[in-house]
Amino acid sequence: MFIYSSKTESSNFEQDDDNYLLDAPLTPGYLIYLARSELDSRAKLGIYNDVRNAEQPELVNQYLEDYNSTSARLLACKGEKTNSWSKAVEIVKNPIAVYRMMRRYVYVLKPIWSRLNSTNEMDFLPNLYGAVTPTIDDFYETIESILNLQQFYDFNPMEFSHGLILNLQTNITLNATHTYEIAKYALKQNKYSLSLAWFMATMELNQDPEIIPWEEIEGQIETLVQEHDATHAEFAHDEKQGTYYFHEKLANNPSSLRMRDIHYKTKFGVRPSGQDSYASVTAYYNLMGICSGDSFLSETDRAKLFCKLSTKPHPFFILNPIKLEVRSWSPYVAVFHEAIPKSILGYFWSSTVSLFLNATNPTTEILKTQSGEAVNILEDLNVPDDPRDGVKYRIKPAMSVAHFTDEQAGERFLNYAEMLTALNVKGEGADTFRVNQYLHGNPLRIHCDHLQGHNDAFTEEQGDRIVSFLVFLTSPEVGGGTAFPNLGFKVEPAMGTVIYWDSALTDGSCDFRMAHEGCYAAHGLRWTSVKLIRQKANILKKTCSTREGYWNNDY
Incomplete structure (x- = not known):
């Protein structure tokens, strides 16, 4: 069981020579750690506020007001008995709360820390910061996450600013300063269609022209139009680069259609083949549409599907039938609803949370060296890198991935x-259990689990990956399912639900129809556990059916 940090930048603040800090990547584990640390910071600043009364810095008031209107509001209904880590998880579930928390850390808490340090008041407020301090890049990543959610789910920034995350009202809001900040960042990234929507939201929310002058916002919009139109001919109709453009120059037609909408109409529902099943723009638009609730299953395909209580494939289920739903026959995709007991998943959840949090905390011995670099234990654990182009980050150890050996996963989990x-x-029958944690707007990359001929260190002895077994460890409130862009459907997430699918054709080659990816969790945490089952240990169990080209999946 391990973690590897991909960032090794040291803290901005001076530390003892033997205390090396890691600037952790922006992942749920890192954010949970920060949210938990902020609970302590809020308590300490509250005491400071009471003691100093009128003498406290204005920044302290600003910090407390912002915290009380976001994190404190989220936690108001949780009760005093809720432990601090559970409270931190509730905060991290909400992308608006995460954005505002990171903003407080970078723009408010850091100056407070500096001021108190300069006035020798740190004895009164020891360890105001946790061991890891967020950077401006971390804050920008929270904006990127929001923009990715906007592009993917096409939400209205004005509704989002009022706390509505797709269909869930959270009552955690953004003001004009926040929306203006997001709009300007999107403009710098040349995401013109997204940026313009945030500028429009700023115009509606801006109640105080002294804080954000109207002419300043209008000037930014004028800059957007000029930059967009200057590169329109070069990029607007490019499938890969023109996603954030409008169909026409905005100076000619301010109501021009977005290229996103035009691409979606022409591409959604088209089934690409071969490597285009995961590497093409068409596959991305299929993923985007399916995750947003659209589907292109034919009525003929729908008529063949069913859901039932099953007593197969093991005698155990005669007394404990499971809810089986077949989502596709060819290729075969089955869903076992809430099949893994939560008592078993509780171990996985607590173990991975602890693991990711310990990796975030640089005092963890496994992540410390004299140079401040994270220890690369990849070779020590003999976990192979993934040789396929474009998907290395999914398999390679990182802050967002943990591997569990059979012993660490537990006998009960493996038996199920x-x-x-x-x-x-077990053993050579499959790869290690891999647990993935996802942030709200982590970049998506559609992929196939089959190695496609790019053999790894285990292929010769164990064969290729022929079956995928995915378990949802959490139940995100909005989004977070697993979508199959070539098959036209998604599976909704629920803790303990299992998805089983055949990754290979009956001749052992890759079944590109099984390209898949997770949908963004717009609210909540998407954590999954995956077991990739190998060929050679199952050669007598995974057999072909009497129907040519079909595996025997008799449930």
Whole structure:
């Protein structure tokens, strides 16, 4: 079981020579750590505020007001008995709360820390910061996450600013200063269609022209139009680079259609083949549409599907039937609803949370060296890098990925996996359990689990990956499912639900129809555990059916 940090930048603040800090990537584990640390900071600043009364810095008031209107509001209904880590998780579930928390850390808490340090008041407020301090880049990543959600789900920034995250009202809001900040950042990234929507929201929310002058906002919009139109001919109709453009020059037609909408109409529902099933723009628009609630399953395909209580494929389920839903027959995709007991998943959840949090905390011995670099334990654990182009980050150890050996995963979990799949998943029967944690707007990359001929260190002895077994460890409130862009549907996330699919054709080659990816969790945490089952240990169990080209999946 391990973690590897991909960032090693040291803290901006001076530390003891033997205390090396890691600037952790922006992941749920890192954010949970920060939210938990801020609970302490809020308590300490509250005491400071009471003691100093009228003498406290204005920044302290500003900090407390912002915290009380976001994190404190989220936690108001949780009760005093809720532990601090559970409170931190509730904060991190909400992308608006995360944005405002990171903003406080970078723009408010850091200056407070500096001021108190300069006035020798740090004895009164020891350890105001946690061991890891966010940077401006971390804050920008929270904006990127919001923009990715906007592009993917096409939400209205004005509604989002009022706390509405798709169909969930959270009552955590953004003001004109926040929306203006997001708009300007999007403009710098040349995301013109997204930026313009945030500028429009700023115009509606801006109640005090002295804080944000109207002419300043109008000047930014004019800059947007000029920059957009100057590069329109070069990029607007480019499938890969023109996503954030409008169909026409804005100076000619301020109501021009977005290229996003034009691409969606022409591409959604088209089924690409081969490597285009995961590497093409068409696949991305299919993913985007399916995750947003659209589907292109034919009525003929729908008529073949069913959902039932199943007593197969193991005698255990005769007394404990499971809810089986077949989502596709060819290729085969089955969903076992809430099949893994929460008592088993509780171990996985607590272990991975602890693991990710310990990796965030640089005092963890496994992540410390004299140079301040994270220890690369990849070779020590003999976990292979993934040789396929474009998907290395999914397999390579990182702050967002943890691997569990069979012993660490636990016998009960493995037994359930074998009973549900009727395959060998222990030892050489499958890869290690891999747990993935996702931030709200982490970049998506559609992929196939099959190695496609790019053999890894285990292929010769274990064969290729022929079956994928995915378990949802959490139940995100909005989004967070797993979508199959070539098949036209998604599976909604629920803690304990399992998705089983065949990654290979009956001749052992990659089934490109099984390209898949997770949908953004717009509210909540998407954590999954995946077991990739290998060929050789299952050669007598994974058999072909009497129907040519079909595996025997008799449930």
